[in-house]
Amino acid sequence: MKVLALELSSPVGSIAYCGGQGGLDFRAFPADRKHSGFFYENLSAVYKYDGPPDLIVVGLGPGSYAGVRIAIATALGLRRAAGARLRGLPSICAIERTEYLFIGDARRNSFVFAHIADGRCIEGPLLAAEEEIHARLRHAPDQPAIATQPLLQFDAIIIEQPSALRLAQLALRGDGVDDETLEPIYLRAPYVTSPAR
Numbered sequence: 001m002k003v004l005a006l007e008l009s010s011p012v013g014s015i016a017y018c019g020g021q022g023g024l025d026f027r028a029f030p031a032d033r034k035h036s037g038f039f040y041e042n043l044s045a046v047y048k049y050d051g052p053p054d055l056i057v058v059g060l061g062p063g064s065y066a067g068v069r070i071a072i073a074t075a076l077g078l079r080r081a082a083g084a085r086l087r088g089l090p091s092i093c094a095i096e097r098t099e100y101l102f103i104g105d106a107r108r109n110s111f112v113f114a115h116i117a118d119g120r121c122i123e124g125p126l127l128a129a130e131e132e133i134h135a136r137l138r139h140a141p142d143q144p145a146i147a148t149q150p151l152l153q154f155d156a157i158i159i160e161q162p163s164a165l166r167l168a169q170l171a172l173r174g175d176g177v178d179d180e181t182l183e184p185i186y187l188r189a190p191y192v193t194s195p196a197r
Contacts, residue, residue: 001019001054001172002018002019002051002053002054002055003016003017003019003053003055003056003171003172004016004047004050004057004078004084005017005018005056005057005059005164005165005171006043006056006057006058006071006074006075006164006167007058007059007071007091007094007163007167008064008067008068008070009059009060009061009062009064009068009071009092009148009162010031010063010067010091010148010149011031011032011064011148011149012029012030012031012148012161013028013029013038013067013164014026014027014028014029014162014163015027015043015046016163016164016165016168017046017053018165019054025049026164026165027046028161028163029042031067036070039071039074043074052078052081052082052083052084053084054084054085055084055086055087055171056075056078056082056085056087057088057089057167057168057170057171057176058075058086058089058167059088059089059090059091059162060072060088060089060091060182060183060184061090061092062090062091062092062112062125062184062185062186062187063092063104063148063162065184068184072182072183076182085178086178086180087171087176087178088176088177088182088183089167089171089175089176090114090121090125091162091167092112092114092162093116093162093166093175094119094162094163094164094166094167094170095161095163095166096160097116097146097160098118099115099118099143100116100144100146101113101114101137101140101145101146102115102116102146102147103133103145103146103151103154103157104147104148105147105149105151106127109129110129111127111128111129111133112125112126112128112187113126113128113132113133113136114126115140115143119166119169119170119175120175125185125187127187130153133153134154137154144158145157145158146158146159146160147159147160148161
């Protein structure tokens, strides 16, 4: 089975293609707004070499709102063109560690928290205040605390990025749910204001 995995939830994006002509093609690149073209450059190079996949796996976040939505939209278009199956997985499960606590900046004085073991969320993801995150870290001092960017509020944070290769591995073992639509993982309701009359 040929698997294409797309991960754009963090400052370092990645693409993995497993089972193609070369066996494995993995590419990582900056994924901030200044470097958004790198995703499509790398995807085009991988796709031309290996052809259409049988399964497309997408990291659903939580993380960069724009990055996750770009990955989902791209996957939906490629699925339609290739007739491939589509699967989504939490991006925070795609870090190359056996067990860890994930912490992310959720803006508005809140943070994302999740406890990951063997590529699966065993708690979360959920929104938490800074004090609650500190309490959770004290409660599990032996677990590494992972974030995708520096968080000055917390000591001993290890910076690591989700990997498209890990997403592909999780999908190949059967994790995730096949879905024809896919939605980013939202931890709060959208903040929308109505126009003044």
